[in-house]
Amino acid sequence: VHEGFPTAIQGAFYISTPSATPVNFTLTNGAGTVLASGTVDNANPFRYQMNGVNGNALLPVASLNTVISNAGFIVRSSSPVYANLRYVGNGNNQAFSITSKGQKAFGTSFRIGHAEGDAQNASRTLIAVMATEDNTQITIDLTGSGINFKGTAPPSTAIPIIINLDQGESYHLALDNAPNGANRNNMIGRLITSNRPIVTVMGNYLGCFASGNHDIGLDQ
Helix, strand or coil, X not given: CECCCCCCCEEEXXXXXXXXXXXXXXXXXXXXXXXXXXXXXXXXCEEEEEECCCCCCCECHHHCCCEECCCCCEEEECCCCEXXXXXXXXXXXXEEEEECCHHHHCEEEEXXXXXXXXXXXXXXXXXXXXXXXXXXXXXXXXXXXXXCCCCCCCCCCCCCEEEEECCCCXXXXXXXXXXXXXXXXXXXXXXXXXXXXXXXXXXXXXXXXXXXXXXXXXXX
16 A cells, blocks of 8 residues: 555554464565564464555555565465554544455456545555566556556556566555546446456545545455
């Protein structure tokens, strides 16, 4: 997910397990850099603490619309574990929790889903895709949607967006929502496809289902 969150936002990545016996784990970023390793059991979970825009879970706007090699988290373990990303900020009024679906999240066809936008400047829609194998071609078909994306060199919606990624690399899109126009809801239901399995995270920071009511809604 992307910059635009309050500067005081704090987060943590949690690893836990139902196993009573120790389970070995390794936590890396997309590039394979080891962020943490150790063991967990059902009485001793692990927490990786983060604050602000740290480059793993929260990225600066400059990282949009380009291939990123070292973002995100990858958990490998000797037995099943749970993996959960949590952030809280904005005076503790807003928070989000994203639970990894593991290999069940792998796929080659996804529909985009998010809440509609309103006039709030912080109402932002986010999409992230990560490759699980080398030589992965991803197509995000937003043809004719007229969406205006944030960041440097935003992609055109005149033709499908095509990205080539290797394992662990990711690509991120974000847009500011608006009460009217293409950025409000023209991306809902559009298609993301790939020739090899990928994982996705999408949704909103302060999405809106009714005027004046805002919540974070992000999921894998």
